[in-house]
Amino acid sequence: MLYRDPTHAERELIDLVERGAKTPSGRTAVHLHLSQLMPAHRPPQYLRIAARLFAPMESDAGLRVFSMSNGDIMIIGRDMPEDEIDRMIQRIKSLFSHDPLTWSDADDEDGFDPFVTWYAFEVDLDELRQVIKGLLADAEKRRRDLLKAPPHAQDLTPEKLSGLLEGLGKINIRHHLRRQPCVRVMDRKAVILFEEIYTSMADLRKAVAPETDLFSARWLFQDFSRSLDRLVLTGLPRAEVVQAPKRISLNLNLETVETREYQVLRQVLGPKPVVLEVQLIDVFTNLAKFLKVRDQLRADGDAILIDSLTPAMLGALDMRQLDPDFVKIQWASDLAAPGHPGSGDELGDIVEALGGDRVILTRCDTELAITWGLTHGIYTFQGRFMDAILGTVSINTQPQLAGVSLRDFVRWRNAVDNATRHQCPHPQALDAVQEFASPPRRGRAARAPVTPSGTGGH
Known part of the structure; x- marks a missing residue:
């Protein structure tokens, strides 16, 4: 049966980060933790819409947007338009406004927002690498589970279609x-x-x-x-x-x-x-x-x-x-x-x-x-x-x-x-x-x- 490799986005992301590590100046990664939303609040169509919202920036600002297999979104770019990215993040938060993950205010005293994490390559590269390795490990587990799983009688296949x-x-x-x-x-x-x-x-x-x-x-x-x-x-x-x-x-x-x-x-x-x-x-x-x-x-x-x-x-x-x-x-x-x-x-x-x-x-x-x-x-x-x-x-x-x-x-x-x-x-x-x-x-x-x-x- 044909399937999409769940590790594809994570492997491509690691490759891009390692290439960017050679010239880290001005490079930034933004990680939206959509996988932490409650399951009832993150239907697949919402996740696809959230990723698509960044599409214009891929051509206008030269960003790369990755949809992780767990639903997270990772954005990589150089000299990133931070105000524009932040405005888009607020729009995505409103898309998932039912979920407590979106209720934190980054302007609070500690400045912590569980919905999103920013990484500057020059300062946070090691931490970013560890995060992406964790995402890859989880994706590889999903891949192994997929390969082991017996075919589901309820799935729609070309033959059944x-x-x-x-x-x-x-x-x-x-x-x-x-x-x-x-x-x-x-x-x-x-x-x-x-x-x-x-x-x-x-x-x-x-x-x-x-x-x-x-x-x-x-x-x-x-x-x-x-x-x-x-x-x-x-x-x-x-x-x-x-x-x-x-x-x-x-x-x-x-x-x-x-x-x-x-x-x-x-x-x-x-x-x-x-x-x-x-x-x-x-x-x-x-x-x-x-x-x-x-x-x-x-x-x-x-x-x-x-x-x-x-x-x-x-x-x-x-x-x-x-x-x-x-x-x-x-x-x-x-x-x-x-x-x-x-x-x-x-x-x-x-x-x-x-x-x-x-x-x-x-x-x-x-x-x-x-x-x-x-x-x-x-x-x-x-x-x-x-x-x-x-x-x-x-x-x-x-x-x-x-x-x-x-x-x-x-x-x-x-x-x-x-x-x-x-x-x-x-x-x-x-x-x-x-x-x-x-x-x-x-x-x-x-x-x-x-x-x-x-x-x-x-």
């Missing part, structure tokens, strides 16, 4: 699709801004890969998701929901926009705008493609959305440079906890600078999420709480739905396959309500009157 792709062709993909409205709160009413159509990966996995971890190999899963994109786009034209009043959003890979299947669906939709939802890590992986697709979508009257952000990520990254039409922030209940870094005015300032009409708060399962979002200048929401409000209003205002339970209504409305929708005694009632009385807006949100037809200020 071939079988999964064959299985995809045998299913009705519409059974595994769901939709969910994004609702914009205005001064006197709430309106559906667009309907997201997405794949229920839990259902799909049961159907085609019950014993396989689809996410165990990122690049193989990428191949799987490209095939899934094409299957979804092929199945959607026969789904009634694409004729619903509001525009739709689709979770797709960037390159899928250039496929024949996408163009066919685009023709079926006619003048109705489309919102393309992409993951931040995919944006960083191919920034040129993102910019090209963004501009192409806008030229066609469509929009692009960067998905799965957190308040910390929004604070660490300057989204104005990527200039998406929308961003989605994931709600978590601890955001409302007193003293949480996301509970202050900083997030409100960031939202206001980006534009409140661009920001969507998703995974809103309680009223608390809506209240928190409105307080921070966010007034577009998605989640089960909004589904329940829309369902309640629909049942209470349409006599033909008398006796229908809220649970059944939400299940029928969220379905994409026509058979499930037609379990509703009056399927046309599922999309009858497109606006309803909104909760009162407060705080920063009240400053920004919006219209439901906007596309993020463009």
Whole structure:
């Protein structure tokens, strides 16, 4: 089985340090101890994003950035722009602001910051060598463990991928699709801004890969998701929901926009705008493609959305440079906890600078999420709480739905396959309500009157 040698970065780092030791003047190493973060606070995508933040400095300042196999980051350079590096470190700290490791202040009396260590080659070379040897020893242990480990039955392999792709062709993909409205709160009413159509990966996995971890190999899963994109786009034209009043959003890979299947669906939709939802890590992986697709979508009257952000990520990254039409922030209940870094005015300032009409708060399962979002200048929401409000209003205002339970209504409305929708005694009632009385807006949100037809200020 092919694998990436866990010692590769450490060995390359040692080689660079030893070469730099011959001319140590002005050389510096900066060590970010991300491996010391609590496991729940350092998901792999965050570690990749943290490393990517330094990418512009590699060309502008001649730095070398190493992502260690344990998750740490090491930066090596000569005449390093220390103020700029320090500003970037503060942005990365905000990315991991949930973790106590980021709470220390380097300006305290002892000047100790457990999150980062600076080494000057002229003074700290021996200590730096010992640290890197320790990193290499740990990486070599991981390498030995990897070679000894028996193959995991759950891993996604090229052979299994071939079988999964064959299985995809045998299913009705519409059974595994769901939709969910994004609702914009205005001064006197709430309106559906667009309907997201997405794949229920839990259902799909049961159907085609019950014993396989689809996410165990990122690049193989990428191949799987490209095939899934094409299957979804092929199945959607026969789904009634694409004729619903509001525009739709689709979770797709960037390159899928250039496929024949996408163009066919685009023709079926006619003048109705489309919102393309992409993951931040995919944006960083191919920034040129993102910019090209963004501009192409806008030229066609469509929009692009960067998905799965957190308040910390929004604070660490300057989204104005990527200039998406929308961003989605994931709600978590601890955001409302007193003293949480996301509970202050900083997030409100960031939202206001980006534009409140661009920001969507998703995974809103309680009223608390809506209240928190409105307080921070966010007034577009998605989640089960909004589904329940829309369902309640629909049942209470349409006599033909008398006796229908809220649970059944939400299940029928969220379905994409026509058979499930037609379990509703009056399927046309599922999309009858497109606006309803909104909760009162407060705080920063009240400053920004919006219209439901906007596309993020463009």
